[in-house]
Amino acid sequence: MRAHGGPPAEALGTLVSAASSHNGPWPTISVWHGDRDATVSHRNSARIVEQWRSIHQLTREPNAVQRIDGHLRRAWHDTHGREVVEEYCITGLGHGTPLSTSGANACGTAGPYMLEAGISSTRRIADFWGLITAPAEELPEPAPQSRGAPPRSRPAPGGVGGVIEDALRAAGLMR
Template sequence: MVTRMRRSHGVDPARIFITGLSAGGAMTAVMLATYPEVFAGGGIIAGLPFGAASDVRHVMAAMKKPRASTPQEWGDLVRSASAHTGRRPTVSIWHGTHDGTVAVANADALLSQWTNVHGLPEATFAQTVVAGHCRRTWLNKKGEVVVELTLIEGMGHGTPVRRTKAQASAGDAGPFMLDVGLSSSLHLARSWDLVSRRASSNRR
C-alpha cells in the first residue's frame, strides 16, 4: 500500500512516516522493525515494544507489565526482524504517566529497545519540559534526534492533544483524544518537517 501511494502521488520515499495509538502504537513498532527501509520515522503512542507478545494472551499480560529483558535482547528482536543493515527509522515514544490500559513501563521497554537499535547509551540524554511535560531526546553522532520520549504527566490512555478555543467551543474531544495542552500530532509533524513551524505556531 505504501509503495502504491508513493508511486501514484510522487511521494518522496525519504519522507514516509507512521504513527499509531495503543494497538496502532504496537503496530507502528512492528512496521518500523519489519520494514525499516520504508519509513523515515514513527510515533508510538501508548504502544508495546516489538516482540513483546505473539498472541492475545501474552498481549494482555504485556500491556500490564512488559517481560523482563535487557536492552540488548529488546534490540536483537528488532535486528532479527529483517535483513536490513542500513539506517534505522527515528522513533518518538509518547505515554501518559497514569495510563491504566497500557502500563507506562512499556514506554521504558520501547526506549531500551530503540536506543539499543540506534547504538545509543540509554542513560545519556537531554531533558526539557514542554507544556509541563517531560521530554527526553537521544542524539546520533551527527547531532540529530533519533529517539525521543515524552511522558505526559497525569494522562491516561489516549493521544495527547491541545485544542484551540474554537475547537473547545465545538464540544468535547473524541474518545481517546485527551486535551493535555500538548499535541503529539503537531509535534510529530513539525519534527518530521511536514509542516512549517511558522504556519503551525498558533496551533500548539
C-alpha cells in the same frame, strides 16, 4: 499492556535487527505515554525507548531533558547530533492521544481516547519527523470546524494532513 514477560530489555534491539535485512539508517521514533494511564504500563514505553536506543546504538542517558508545555521530554542523539529517539511523559494523561484543542498549537477535538492535555502529540511528532517546516510553537491555528462534522475537503496530497489521514486510514482508525 501490563509489561509482563517478554525478552530482557537488552535483547529487544537485537530482535529488531535480526528480523530485518535493512542496511540503511533506522527510522526515528517518538514515544508518548500518560503518567495516569491505567491501561498500558509505563514500563512498556520505557522498553520501547530501550529497544530503539539499542538499535541506534545510543547512550543510556538522554542528551536532552526538557519540559515542553509542562510535560517531560527526553531525547537521544545519534553520532551526528541528530535526535533519533524522543520520549514524552504527559502529566495527568490517562489512556489516549494527547491533544491541545485551543491556542496556537490546537489540533483535534477531545473525545474518547482523544484527550485534552495542553500538548498535541500529532503536531510534535510531525515536527520531529520533519514533516512540517515551522516548529510546533509557530504553526498557525487551524481553521475552526463544527464539532462532529468531517472536513469538507481532503487535505492536499503530500501535505501533513494528508499523510496523517492516510496513516489513520491504513490503521483502520478512519474511513
